[in-house]
Amino acid sequence: GEQIRQRIDAVRADYQPLEIVETFFQPDYVADRLEGLQFNLLGSILIIAITVIAALGWRNGLLVAGVLPVVAIIVLALYNLGGGVLHQIAVIGIVISLGILVDNAIVVVESIVQELQAGRSRREAVESAFEQMAFPLFTSTGTTVAAFIPLLLSKGGTGDFTRGIPVMIILSLLVSYVISVLVLPLVAERLVGIPKHDNQRWIKKISDKLIYISRYKAKLALLLVVGVMALTIMAFPLLKLQFFPQADRNQVVIDMALPGDSSLERMAEVSAEVEQKLLARDDVVGVMRSVGMSGFRFYYNLLATIDSTNSARLMVNTRDMAANQAVIDWITHDIQTALPEATIIAKRLGQGPPTPAPVELRLQSDDPSSLYQAADQVLAILNALPETTMIRSDKDSGLAELSVNIDKTIAQELGVRRDQVAASLFGQTRGLDAGEFLYSDDPITMRVRSAAGDLTTTAELSGQYIYNATGQSVPLDAVATLKSQWTSAVIRHYKGIPTVTIHSELMPGAAYNTVLKKVFAALDENPLPGAVTLQLGGDAEGSADANRAILKSVPIGVMLLLLFMLVQFNSFRRLTIILATIPLAAVGIIPGLVLSDQPFGFQSLLGVIALIGIVVNNAIVLLDVVDARLREGADIDSAVAQSIDARTAPILLTTATTVLGLLPLAFSASTLWPPMAWAIISGLLMSTLLTLIVIPVLCRMMLKTNPVAM
Known part of the structure; x- marks a missing residue:
């Protein structure tokens, strides 16, 4: 962009007296957007760093926080080596992954601290933490990566637009695992410290309460969880749906x-x-x-x-x-x-893949009368709604046409051909080509016509003469009749069927799903003519196409997710326990979007995908401790209690860092990212609370025997 500006300044004088005016300069918008996102990224890193330092102490907190810039720099380097272009989608991918990738570091440091508190030496604590956590963190990282595979492999405009997010998150997770498991323990061996008891007192109170609930209030807890989910689902109709927001x-x-x-x-x-x-x-x-x-x-x-x-x-x-x-x-x-x-x-x-309007209704029929009647009916419905504005249709208004009907018999007797009639009419109205005029290097066609041109009246056309091959003049009305008629200017088709398309913009704050719901309610009371069918376009079609593109690759992600979990646990019961956490994440986004007045769209769907990875990750780490204690000979009550004691702090800290790290995005002025940020924040807060209740309860109910040693 700067080079173009310099070049224009250099040649501006050569085009005098013409003036070269800059009407649009994309590089300025790119610079502003990346600057804002870089501020969000640095703000998120700072918030997460302060959070982990406050929770873990300055020594352990700095160890964990130090992973963030290291991972970010390595990921950007790998992204650049792979030919990636740094844009807003890629930067957002890093911002989303910050809270997820720090989870591995928190778990490793907390595991080392717990081993030190048990009386082991630093070397023994590091070795024991590595042996315990390397494989569980590998599988939990793998399941989170698997959750983003459908988004990575999706086709179409939406997939192309958002592909930078799964690429950056997957790179961040893989690099985070390598750094947290192979590099961080080596540094922690010398720098990790044992926090004071006071720093963990509030965590101990929470874990004790969770142990009590899972042991003595299991059925009541499950009923409350089901009730909360039911109430949350009932709030779904309050959600506004939106494919992509405005820029x-x-x-x-x-x-x-x-x-x-x-x-x-x-x-x-x-x-x-x-x-x-x-x-x-x-x-x-x-x-x-x-x-x-x-x-x-x-x-x-x-x-x-x-x-x-x-x-x-x-x-x-x-x-x-x-x-x-x-x-x-x-x-x-x-x-x-x-x-x-x-x-x-x-x-x-x-933003996102373009659509002609948020609300688009396609009416189709082979019967023009029914089609136009249906178009008028739908236009009346839309015009009566307060949420709609700038309503229009491509219904053909028609145009006036002058039809010239030649009597073949009379024309043949008088020696007049059809092309002679056409040439005469064009010569009188539009004009006939009479050569070319060379203007500079561009030839311009010259035409000869009457002075009246297109304004020639029908009476004048009827009285004009046509000269036959022998040079005799024949009046036009002797061989043809002229008739004015109204005809279609354009006949539009969609997939081979005559179609009238109706578009409507939305008033500020309105949602397309609300408008469509009211349109269908009105059509239920007064149906369209039987020969007319209605198809949805606009945001409804774009959202459906994007979801279908993801669903086509979902089986691959699901198979990978199940593979990692089966490799880790080799148990369908444990697989069922972990999968039970996924609905908690999906349902949890609803309160946040409703309360923040954010629409549910494709960005919110990205938040659901990220949530699945985080929640499954928490469940795997929690369940792995249960299995480890069962293998050591503990009963199920003791195993669950020790698991809650060991993993409550890392899970809560992961939730806190992710939520706080997303706050800059949630409160940003951008229209694109707050829906996704609020979806993750709401879903993570609700699912974390429910996961810490559901997983221990299900473990007590379903795990009665010691697992097979791996």
């Missing part, structure tokens, strides 16, 4: 369309008038206008339109983000009212 840019795109028979000159005139009114506003910085086409694709999310004489697009740079809605409201209420013959759509730029 946080100070730009507005305005698409204009006149009736299908409008000329390019008329479109240029109307759009220029709108442009001048925009430039007169104080909150508008600049306008770029394209007539007859959608113009340059200055932003990845823009949908290209078919070149046509009746269309135009204006890209408006506003003073700030707050001015966007003011410009949109002004266009919708003032300009659209002043130009009733035009369809004017003003909206902010979007």
Whole structure:
């Protein structure tokens, strides 16, 4: 970008008196976005570091916190060596992984501390911690990686847009495992310290309470967990659904369309008038206008339109983000009212794969009458809803056509051919090619026509003469009749079926699922004509396509996840116990999204995937301690109690670091990442609490015998 600016400055004088104006400069937006995300990344690292130091003491906390920059630097190096480009999706992947990757370091350091507290020497404590945790951490890391495999392998625009997240998270997890298991113990052997008892007192109180619940209140605890999940699921209808949010840019795109028979000159005139009114506003910085086409694709999310004489697009740079809605409201209420013959759509730029509108309804039928009747019915429903705005359809309004019907018999007797009739009509109206004029290096076609041209009346056309092969003049009305009629300007098809597509934008804060629910309710009361079918497009279709793309690769991720867990435990009972934690994570996102008024979309789905990995990770580490104590000969009550004692602190600390590390994203001004951050925060808080209750209870109920030695 800077090189382009320098080059333009160098050649600017050569184009005088023409002026070169910069209307859009993407590198500025990239720099601002990466700077903001780098601040989020550094803020998350600082928050996590302070949290682990406060929880583990300064020596052990610094050991764990030191893993973060080491892993981040190695991951960025590997990403660069693999040809990756650093963009906002990749940086977000690192931010998400911070809380997950520090989990391995916390578990290793806590395990070494527990061995030291048991009276072992530093070397013995490190060796024992390595023997105990290397394989469980390998399988827990593997299961978390497996959770992101479907997102990594998904196809389509959504998969391409978000692929940087699973790539960075998987790299971070793998590097974290290597550093935490192979490097951290070597450093911890010399630097790890035994924390004071006071620092662990509150953890001890929590673990004692959990032991009491799992031992004496097991059935009541399970009933309460089921009740909480049921209440949470009941809140699902309160969720707003959204495929991808709008972009946080100070730009507005305005698409204009006149009736299908409008000329390019008329479109240029109307759009220029709108442009001048925009430039007169104080909150508008600049306008770029394209007539007859959608113009340059200055932003990845823009949908290209078919070149046509009746269309135009204006890209408006506003003073700030707050001015966007003011410009949109002004266009919708003032300009659209002043130009009733035009369809004017003003909206902010979007995120993710492009869709023509949040709400898109495709009506299909081979019966034109039923199709247009259904289109009017749906348009009336949408116009009555308070959540909708800028409603439009591509229903053909038709155009006037002059039909020339030639009497073949009379024409043959008078020696007049069809091509002579056509040439005469074109010569009178549109004009006939009469050669080329060379303007600079560009040839321009010259046409000869009557002075009236397209404005020639029907009576004048009927009276004009046609000259046959012998040079005799024959009046046009002697061989043909002229008839004015109304005909279709455009016949649109979708998958081979005549289709009318209806689009609607949404008012601020509205959700497409709410609008569709009301539309279907109205259609239940007053159904569409029987010959018409309705298909969903827009955000509903885009979300469904993205989910299907992930579901196609889900079996691979599920098989890998089950493989790691079976390798670790070699037990279907233990596999069942761990899988029981997954619904806790998925359901837990609902309260956070509802209370924070964030929509559930593809970003929130990313949060669910991350949650599955974290929760399964916690369950594996917790269950592994139970099995270790059972192999040593302890009964199930003692094994569960010791597991809760040993793993409550690491699990709670992992939850705290992940939640606190995501707070900069949750409260950021970006429209893209808060839904994902709140989904992870809410789901992790709820699932951690429920996991610490459910896993011990299920272990007491299902594990009655000692496991087979591995």
